[in-house]
Amino acid sequence: MATRDQQAKKTLAKIEALAKGVVQDVKKRKSPRLTVPLRTLSNVHFNAKRKIIELGKDRQDRAFFNVAQAKKFMQTFLVASACKELLEVGKTTSIRDLYYMTKHTLGDTKQNTFEEQDESDPIIEDLEVTVDALREELHLFANRKGLMVGPMTIIDSGDTIDLRRQGSGGWGVPSIVEPSVISFGKHEAKYVLLVEKEAVWSRFNEDKYWKKEQCMLIHGGGQPPRGVRRLVQRMHAELKLPVYVLVDNDPWGFYIYSVVKQGSINLAYESMRMAVPGARFVGISSFDPERYKLPEETAIRMDEGDHKRIKQMLEYPWFENKKWRRELEAMAKNGKKYEIEALSRRGISFITEEYLPKKLRDKDYLE
């Protein structure tokens, strides 16, 4: 495993090579351009063999002498230059921080290099795919979210942390969880349980579910950030732990499962590192409310946006799975959605004492 320093040098070389190419072009009086892999639906495909979403080969020319692309071209090198600085001093920073580092007024105009963070985030992602370096390798991270507890000891930046002793708060999952930062120690875990949100995670932690069940309990605050996904993937790949996903019964919840399992469109180039093709969906299933006798009033009526999202998802090539389609079609047919918390109607610890143990026992999950 490469040390942080070695990794940084490698990344630096990639960025500098990109810049040198442009300098060479300019010297030769050639109009400078970058080719950036396209991160759009049209340029991702589902690799049925690997069961992950992969980035296609479509690339977009980003020419400096094109009025529509000049600004993005300039921004790309601005970000690259800032990353170089980070790599050289060996520090990491948030993408918000980077936005401020690179934002300044252009000449004597009222224009800025970046007007919003929304403008700089995609440029970072472009740079990642262009130089084939991950965000972490560029020493950048997003605002972190996500907590983990469980029967495991880890080493985080040289500190040994016992995840069995994290009280009610849990250990905050950092953005960068690469082996150079985090390594796994001794553990007794049998599987990983990823829940959608913090409230549910807290219920499981308070009930010491992970102790009873010997599992790693982790949440990602909605759509899980890269750190959480990467950590789950590493536990799955390196420690051979099965992964179970518990999300709300709505299209957005189900898509979280899909992303964890097969990757996303925007980060298709990261699927190899982040997707967990073996991840299992334990709930809430569209058929659970009936099976677990959830009263009518715990349902939320689906709105137009929900229906539209289901339609859209059914059209993705990676939603071919018949069982998945059944889930979504049933959801659309009922016109109702259920939050995980709806199960509390059956008792405050119904979910940790009856619902989930039964599901796992019966192998009542989707793959």
Added chain:
Amino acid sequence: MAKKKADAGPKAGRKSSAGTQLDLLPPAAPAKGARKSPPAGPAATKAPAARAAKAPPAKAPTAKAPAKAKAVRSHRELEELRDEPPAPPELAPPKLRRKATAEQMAQRQREISVSEFFSKNRHLLGFDSPTKALLTTVKEAVDNSLDACEESGILPEIVVEIRGEGDRWIVSVEDNGPGIVKAQVPKIFGKLLYGSKFHRLKQSRGQQGIGISAAAMYGQITTGKPVQVWTKTGKGRPAHKLEIQLDTRRNVPVVLSDEELDLAKDHGTRVEIEMQADYSRGQRYLLRYVEQTVLANPHLAMTFKRPNAEPLHFPRAANEPPKEALEIKPHPYGVEVGTLMLMAKESKSRDVRSFLQNEFSRVSGGVADEILAAAGLKKSLRTAQLADDRDLAEKLRKGILDTRIMAPSTNCLSPIGDELIRQGLISFLSVVEDEAEEPELDLFEGKAGSRRGKRKAPEKTSEEKLAELEKAAADTVPPEPGEEIIKGKKFFIVSSTRPPKVYRGNPFQVEVGLAYGGDWPQDRTIELYRFANRVPLLFQRGACGITDAVTKTDWKKYELQQPRGGLPVGPMSLLVHIASVWVPFTSESKEAIAHYPELLAEIRLALQDCGRKLAAFIRKRKAAAYELKRRSIFELYIEEVSRSLHELTGADRAKVKDDLLELAREVTGGEETDEILDRVAEKQQRKRRRSDEEMEMEEER
């Protein structure tokens, strides 16, 4: 003022001696008019008085509104038939023809007083409001001057002056025309319906011979003051000053004073009329009339002296008088049955065959034979028979339409001409653009004020500099072909003259001129100037066929914006001129052109021709501005990119920057854009030097 009026033909004399001056209506028209309006009192129906009161020319719109073609036709009939007071029997309703009734009525018929007629009908003559009175007076006088100068081959020089205050104003119009023979002066200015143009088929401005004497009478009625006329007919001849009053009851002029005096100029006429009027509200129309008259008459030098404002001088844009419009005989296709019969009655030809040859254009002996054969009439048919027999006339008319007759000669037309339209627009803009400096004039409905909303920003951003640069660049580029620099602003000017065409036997010709640019606002409806025989049409824009043709042209094709069914929007003025011996107005008020498809098609063709040239110009200019903008964007980012590349690779920042700048230059129009920028820089430097010098002078003081 009007030589033409002076030599009014024998016909006029004949008519006035008959004592029926008020009978200004063609017989056909009054018959209809009279029938439609309920008889007012015992002396109604057929009495000349009633006719005069009910159907003077301007009345036509209401009386004849349903049939535009007829309304227009009557205008011509007026010219041709006015001399013959009795109603043509075939057109008058049968009951009016009962002799007994007519005789009984004759007992009660008496001449109506002109003033009575006038005060009842001043709106028909353009004196319906104190606002409009000034405009009408100036218009009548100027039209007369221009017609007279044109006819005598003089380059006109006209001075219009308005002086006075409150509601009392004096209109003075002075020309360098041929002057008026002293004996004719009283009749021209002191007698209604006395003129020379009424009797001819010719492209001219004035027509009825009612205008200037009506203006004089309006002045007399409202102020009691006589009209004053100075005139001189040639070098070495004495000049005369006359004061003329109208005997309104008898419609005869009364000369109050007559003195001989010296006038510096060789020939010319000045008329002064004092009247009650509203200058403050009327000035806008006056100004428009003056400006637009100059626009359509580039051979005219005009001075407009106004109260409380600098006089406006419009220099002559062309030193050639326009080609004189020739008088032509009517073409058979344009003549209708009633007219045909009246012409037959008037004709000296004994038989119809020679009548056709003598009275019409393009009718040879052979053509006349063909017509008669087609009509199934004998060659020996006598003209007198035709004059009395409506059936015969109908047959002849049908025969005419069934015969192929050559189109009339078009040399009777006097278009302004491509080059002169251009010159006219340039000289017009030179003066008008100056005017815009005085926002209180409100010449173009608020344009003047808002156009110059200069504001000094404390600090200029690059965007503002770019905008300035673009503008400055546009200013410094040498004029494109077709572009003119007027008062430091650039206008693209283009014009198009269509070949003459014929409709219903009437030759006409359409011309279009277009000025684009300056610093006229981008988001306003264009200015549309309409002209007929060089006379501006100031009112009824919406009802005019010209407006219709402009709105139905797709200006979006020509790089202008255009709301659905509206006039285009953009920094443009458009001039449309129709020259014809017989302009088809929608009504006798002569303010709008009728919607004849042939006419509209010609206007559209001329507009499209100008539009194509305009579009080519705009596209070229846009391309230049685009390159400028691109370069400035690239230059802005090059700063950033070269710094980043330096930081990333250690490459020499200045070198990278220079290389990038060089590339930017190449991809943004290269030398052409360079030149623009050089010129801008030079201009700015000049400006700086000038302000430095001014500063120094300040300090020295």
